[in-house]
Amino acid sequence: MTELSKMTCEACQAGAPKVSDEELATLMKELPDWAAPVKEGVLQLERVYRFKNFKQAWAFSNKVAEMAEAEFHHPGILLEWGKVTVTWWTHAIGGLHKNDFIMAAKTDALLEE
């Protein structure tokens, strides 16, 4: 478990800082399984988790949804057979805030539960 996963999200609204290019490079090193694609002009964090069947993927997607609601920061959770794709970004700033990296690390930690 990385340090990131132990941190807490701070309140985030329009005007909050996006991560700088330098921060991005550093933070991505802590999340080796995550990619940072640009989708519809918005930089996001994305990871595909694979499972043996639909039920296991479904259970994981519900864990992620539960955490998202608890932290009140909501990702995209794409549930398919044997596969969950989680995407984090901060809608209010149209990009990545440090919160998103914290949530990505917390998502990885859910897998180990």
Add this chain to the structure above:
Amino acid sequence: MTELSKMTCEACQAGAPKVSDEELATLMKELPDWAAPVKEGVLQLERVYRFKNFKQAWAFSNKVAEMAEAEFHHPGILLEWGKVTVTWWTHAIGGLHKNDFIMAAKTDALLEE
């Protein structure tokens, strides 16, 4: 509720027939809220459902997942804040089988529950 939503999926495997262009046109008329995009070369059925908040969207996505597991035909279910995007297609034939239209209609019916 359309007739489609009352039908049952038949077993579907490689070699099962894709819907013809004529069938597609007829079936799409029964599903006015669905689009038929081609994604990565595969014709799919897709609908975006909107909700007031994350919890309502989450609850609906779980209803869809429950039905999918019961029928053993699994869609893509993308859960985001206030929004669920459901995508049906038949992996085994790389396109749309009549089953997908039945499942799409059943998904719409879940909304009315």
